[in-house]
Amino acid sequence: MDAAEIGAIASAASAVLALIEKYGPEAWATIKKAVENTKSTTGPALTEIKAIYAKCKADNSAIQAS
Numbered sequence: 277m278d279a280a281e282i283g284a285i286a287s288a289a290s291a292v293l294a295l296i297e298k299y300g301p302e303a304w305a306t307i308k309k310a311v312e313n314t315k316s317t318t319g320p321a322l323t324e325i326k327a328i329y330a331k332c333k334a335d336n337s338a339i340q341a342s
Contacts, residue, residue, distance in 0.1 A: 292307055
């Protein structure tokens with residue numbers, strides 16, 4: 277493992293811990309499920325991820341406008 281890989285792991289771990297601290301322990305279940313889906317062959321395809329992202333952006337815009 278080189279320095280870049282170790283840095284990436286440390287950065288990801290810090291991000292996960294920050295999310296758990298901000299949103300509570302329930303965030304861990306969501307993060308864990310996302311990782312499991314990503315590493316499985318039945319996880320979402322890129323087009324599905326893009327569609328989810330677009331829906332989240334649209335939902336956020338609607339919330340901000342209200």
